[in-house]
Amino acid sequence: MQASLSLSVSNPAAIPRSGHGFESSLPFPSKPVNLRFCGLRREALGFSSTSSSISAYRSNRNAARSKKVWASLGSDNGSSSSAPKSFDYDLIIIGAGVGGHGAALHAVEKGLKTAIVEGDVVGGTCVNRGCVPSKALLAVSGRMRELQNEHHLKALGLQVSAASYDRQGVADHANNLATKIRSNLTNSMKALGVDILTGFGTVLGPQKVKVGKDTVVTAKDIIIATGSVPFVPKGIEVDGKTVITSDHALKLESVPDWIAIVGSGYIGLEFSDVYTALGSEVTFVEALDQLMPGFDPEIGKLAQRVLINPRKIDYHTGVFATKITPAKDGKPVTIELIDAKTKEPKETLEVDAALIATGRAPFTNGLGLENINVATQRGFIPVDDRMRVIDSNGDRVPHLFCIGDANGKMMLAHAASAQGISVVEQLTGRDHVLNHLSIPAACFTHPEISMVGLTEPQAREKAELEGFEVAVAKTSFKANTKALAENEGEGLAKLIYRPDNGEILGVHIFGLHAADLIHEASNAIALGTRIQDLKLAVHAHPTLSEVLDELFKSAKVSF
Amino acid sequence: MASASSSLLTKMPTPSNTTISFSASLSPALPLFPSQFYLRRHRRTGNALRVQSKIREIFMPALSSTMTEGKIVSWIKSEGDLLSKGESVVVVESDKADMDVETFYDGILAAIVVPEGESAPVGAPIGLLAETEDEIAEAKAKAASAGGSAPAPAAATPAVSPSPPVPAPAASAPPPPLPADGPRKTVATPFAKKLAKQHKVDISKVVGTGPFGRVTPGDIEAAAGIVPTKPKVAAPAVAAQPAPIAAAAPPKAASAPSTPALPGSTVVPFTTMQAAVSKNMLESLSVPSFRVGYPIATDALDALYEKVKPKGVTMTALLAKAAAMALAQHPVVNASCKDGRSFTYNDNINIAVAVAINGGLITPVLQDADKLDLYLLSQKWKELVEKARAKQLQPNEYNSGTFTLSNLGMFGVDRFDAILPPGQGAIMAVGASKPTVVADKDGFFSVKNKMLVNVTADHRIVYGADLAAFLKTFSKIIENPESLTM
Secondary structure, three states: OOHHHHHHHOOHHHOOOOHHHHHHHOOOOOOOOOOOOOHHHOHHHHHOOOHHHHHHHOOOHHHHHOHHHHHHHHHHHHHOOOOOOOOOEEEEEEOOOHHHHHHHHHHHHOOOOEEEEEOOOOOHHHHHHOHHHHHHHHHHHHHHHHHHOHHHHHHHOOOOOOOOOOHHHHHHHHHHHHHHHHHHHHHHHHHHOOEEEEOOEEEEEOOEEEEOOOEEEEEEEEEEOOOEEEOOOOOEOOOOOOEEEHHHHOOOOOOOOEEEEEOOOHHHHHHHHHHHHOOOEEEEEEOOOOOOOOOOHHHHHHHHHHHHOOOOEEEEEOEEEEEEEOOEOOEOEEEEEEEOOOOOEEEEEEEOEEEEOOOEEEOOOOOOHHHHOOOOEOOEOOEOOOOEEEOOOOOEEEEEEEOHHHOOOOOOHHHHHHHHHHHHHHHOOOOOOOOHHHOOEEEOOOOEEEEEEOOHHHHHHHHHHHOOOOEEEEEEHHHOHHHHHOOOOOOEEEEEEOOOOOOEEEEEEEEOOHHHHOHHHHHHHHHOOOHHHHOOOOOOOOOOOHHHHHHHHHOOOOO | OOHHHHHHHHHOOOHHHEEEEOOOOOOOOOOOOOOOOEEEEOOOOOOOEEOOOOOEEEEOOOOOOOOOEEEEEEEOOOOOOEEOOOOEEEEEEOOOOEEEEEOOOOEEEEEEOOOOOOEEEOOOEEEEEEOOOHHHHHHHHHHHHHHHHOOHHHOOOOOOOOOOOOHHHHHHOOOOOOOOOOOOOOOEOHHHHHHHHHHOOOHHHOOOOOHHHOEOHHHHHHHOOOOOOOHHHHHHHHHOOOOOOOOOOHHHOOOOOOOOOOOOOOOOOOOHHHHHHHHHHHHHOOOOEEEEEEEEEOHHHHHHHHHHHHHOOOHHHHHHHHHHHHHHHOHHHHOEOOOOOOOEOOOOOOEEEOEEEOOEEEOOEEOOOOOOOHHHHHHHHHHHHHHHHOOOOOHHHHOOOOEEEEEOHHHOOOOOOOOOOOOOOEEEEEEEEEEEEEEOOOOOEEEEEEEEEEEEEEOOOOOHHHHHHHHHHHHHHHHOHHHHHO
């Protein structure tokens, strides 16, 4: 635990993505290095963390560890820094979505004077047009499903007469939830002293941001967190009524009898859950050869058998929707399909509505990236593994970071937030590289799907390249007492791991409350905990978490 | 269910069986996961294919030693797809696991014979593989007419499927991949398609009443003749019926609507008589019936039978007479419950006797069986049976029974229970008389002939004690049969 450690830390290439790899290359525990250094030298990191700045790290660790000392240094620094000029803020974040919010909160905690720029509403996609309102709709659909499932209710000894719903009431619930979370977010930032600057943010040059028409603010560091918007492929005409994106769908202005969902990723899947529970019939249009691309194939297959086949859903796979025309003049919505491979026209669907869920496109236009010589790649802002923006020459742009959907690394709200926190960690003197393989993802269907790390095919591919062995363990929800008490025994948890050292490569869960169950696995990956240690951990009985307990215990580690 | 498959996968070093599918997605912005392609390995499964001219049939493979039939979970390939050796074509769910089934030949998937979600016995053809495009049409025709044009060279094929209903799903469900579906168009909603598949309704023949002339689930239900009530409930109960007489036909009764016909099955409509049986059997379900059994020693009866047989007396007449005499002492067992609120006591004791006649079942009635003597009764019975064979029974000769007797003893059946016919209070099922070791009250063993008699009764009017008392009387008569000849 000596100063020498900084040598390897400062070399980005030496930092492996997962915690335990770190362990093997460095002579101390897997925890990222707790390095801090004096304010005077602080900018050294900002400019580069190459070996030229190694001396900067060689500070007295004991002194730096004291938070008090650090905090006072930090706030002093904000106004009277050693940099050539003074800045209005230590940190400006463009975009007040979940990513920007997470970064702002952490920055304040670390003593940075922080401002957040928002051209629309606080909360961004997640809170206003994404995860949050969709959870409200899914809460409704989950209950509807239960109440409509006579067989299930009967098995529990319940009798319920016909379930029905009031569309406006459901829509209001979603909207109220978004409003509530939005005000929570706003209040939390205000309470901590984050300045919320209203207006569209543009990068004018290094360390300089224009907010709105003519306000210019300067900051030592800038984080771009502008997020994304629904991606609408060309040829598709969105009218917001019969051809819609998730933005419109979340308002639930109508529940069509028959809706086509273009794209069967997690957005499409969640909406199919909502719509079928509310009585719609659904047709999936998927460009790939099978539904639910991106999920572990085995989980996808099981999910399809539970979430698609028994429901009022059919699907067309391996087709592109080249042209979608909204309903008008007494005609239904038409969707022209072509074969994804041969490009030959296949057929034309006629439906009542179409939801475009083909993914999301980064929202980076008008950011003024040309001012700093940054060229987007398909709209995404290129960054390195520390979220530092790369310009068109392949060089790092100093003091500029990009997190969240805008960099396209992992388009999930909590990933954005984690990236933001990671950036703030770096700004405040602690090098940090986010292990994206430890970021869980969830799809809130009924039952839920969740995952972290690699899928089985990905793991096997990696194993082949790197020459290690991969093993798979599985447990069923059918064996779990709590799941059976709920009469929800349908489900599977799957662990992909290295039998030689007990490293978790991936965990995939399909079943009741899967989204809540995944964190034991994602934390283990993030902290580098091995299966042999997890086997000894205790789980309360009877709980769903025992599914994972069983899973870890069934893994065969030769250690 | 899905669990068994990939533990297999880990053990299978099949480098040549690997396909990589790239997910070049519609949206470039989609990635939920950084690495976007995955690898799929196939495991080897039994011989899924068999040679048959140039069009090969894809058979339902045996995936485990206990598997007798498999369900098609999904077709990985669709009709018209090019297949190369070793590629997975279909996912089959056996009694143990889901397995990918791969082809051992190159070719084109010409026709899917068993669609997704349906089952087929091991060895039955589930799809057709054509070698060249020219043969697709031929294969399709073959799939459509199935058994019709059974190819001569391959007559030895174990599972031939002469089932006309099969082509329907192939033609209706997913639009055929041939480019010929321009003008002809039926729009059906996803649920309508599912129902159509389930009920074997040809969507193209259904007139859509939904918006824009679309076929709705309601249209399919109407076409399939499904009314809001649930006729399905009846099916399993009927299938389980132990028909009063060992006629092969009744058990097959009305099970049709719920289960899809397996390929290779034949549908034969009911004759009028069978339809009547079916109807009566269904009606019986509304009656709360129960059963009471009784062992009876028949040595005395057998001895009597030997004596009277030369005079033309049959066992049926003996049993009918005995039952009638017992019923005379227990009128409630001869009663019936017409409206669910009252007893209807019958003045006459009319014993209906179940008889199997070619492919059917009828119950000629021995009227006033308690009043006629054995010889008259036997003569009467002979007449009735002749009339029944000649289909000349008058309605009152087969529907006036107040109690039914069903005897399967002559077939060696040792016990069974019968379904109560509508309008009667009880039915007696008689098993074979067999030598049985019995201990008497002094502890001496002896061998006696015993038969098991089982009475099914309507519990609204006949209670357990009534039936027990009746059976006791009946057994006394049988065990001391002299009274029968008086």
